Amino acid sequence: MKKTSLALIIGSLMLCNAAQAADVNFSGYGSIRAGLVLGDDHFPRNFNYDDNIDFKEESLFALQVKTQINDDWSATIILQAKGQDDFELEARWAYLNYELTDETTLTLGRFALPYFRNSDTQDIGYAHNYSVMPRSVYRGQAFDVIEGIRLMHSTFIGDGDITIKGSYGSFSGSTLTALGEVESDINNIMQLSVEYSYDWFSIYFGALNAELDLDINSQLDAALMKSLPGYTVKDGTVYNPKPEQLAVYDMSATYVNEDSATYLSTGFTIDYQQWLFNAEYVTYKIDDSFSEQNKSMYVSLGYRFDKTVVTLVHEDVSYNFDYDNVSSADPYVNAFLTATNNTFLKPNEYDAQGIHIRYDASEGIAYKFEYTYATDKVEGEGASVVTFGIDYVF
């Protein structure tokens, strides 16, 4: 409801302005992408394709409507329909921009959260040379839009320039996690990033902290009681079987209840003559929960031939398993907790090598092709994924 009303306010503000014959600007972007796994032995988890060709998973359409209210204020809304969400229309961005100075802009409203370097532009397929941004870092972040404020400042340092972004806000809604789609409440999201660009290279550092509540408690309680017959969970405390019925574990060490999560990322790019190099490394963890430290990265090398860009990509996802929530006096509970962490997180570990080809066919249209071989680390099994698509902007 909160989201809808915000979008409505901004939308109607813009319509009022349009009615007064102001300058209303329409633009947009989108992608139609199809993909499949070659063979039917194994389907890499993080790619979400199988041996049937799928046109939905990575397709999306977006329309931006922007109006300049006066010299300093503008209102923008981006309506986006993603195949992943059954093309349900979402106000992905709905914000007012205030230009404090030429170098400093304040954004108020709803916007894509710049978790990592390209999080706020990853949906614009035309803006990059990959089919989709490497999935190791960019697929399925739990909360990728927030409602709040963002302050952005850019300035020159010698021949280069530096951009600092800071955001503060919150998010509530359903999010995709390792446990599937769950209701979540995320507060005190604080984000800070610094990017320095020089003619042919740029370097980036980003940090984000947030307080997470994920509605997974009853799911975890039920799983424990099912796995360990005789054990009970009451108000977050685990009791061992009768006749002892001793409190053996406090589930708050496994739940995600007002737990702090920190995301750190760094990246480096080179765009020198026809060569393109890009690398990103990110790490994150939700404290005091079943979550373990995620470490994801990708590195890519590309070459530009006139209208074609060929890019080789290596990506990797792994976790640091330290099991610090596995702290019960009861070995059976510990075994359950270890198994839970492993079950949720281990299957996410993979590495992949791929080739991505972009061909600029005509104004605002790019054809993309990708071949990637992905290996899930737990099973040690790999498979080939092929995608092809069209990205556009207007």
Add this chain to the structure above:
Amino acid sequence: MKLLKKICIISFSMISFISFAEVSVIVNKGNTDVINTKLIKRIYLGKVKSFPNGTKVNVLTLKDDASATTVFRQSALKKSNSQFKSYWSKMAFTGKGTPPKKMANDADMINAIKSDVTAIGFVDSTVVTTDVKVVARY
């Protein structure tokens, strides 16, 4: 044989015409700012939004398929049309700026510059008139 020679000469002169087409960056005659190539690059990439005198720049471009556009983007910005579009789509869809406004043709561009002291644009050098001031040539 004569015909072949003629064709050769014509096509060579066309090639040299295309590759040496010069582009002039133009502003209003009332604009007294010093505008160098570094500033032009920063303006067209949305990194600078005002002239040195403090007035906001109205940035104009020709259509993507105009040869002056390709020459200008390649020489002044070191970007192809698609690289330019990619760059601006990142800026425009994240609230960082508004891409240069498109003018339909050279005449519209010159008229727009003539009537707006805050405007900057470019045209093929052969069509520049005395109504505008040239600040750089590529």
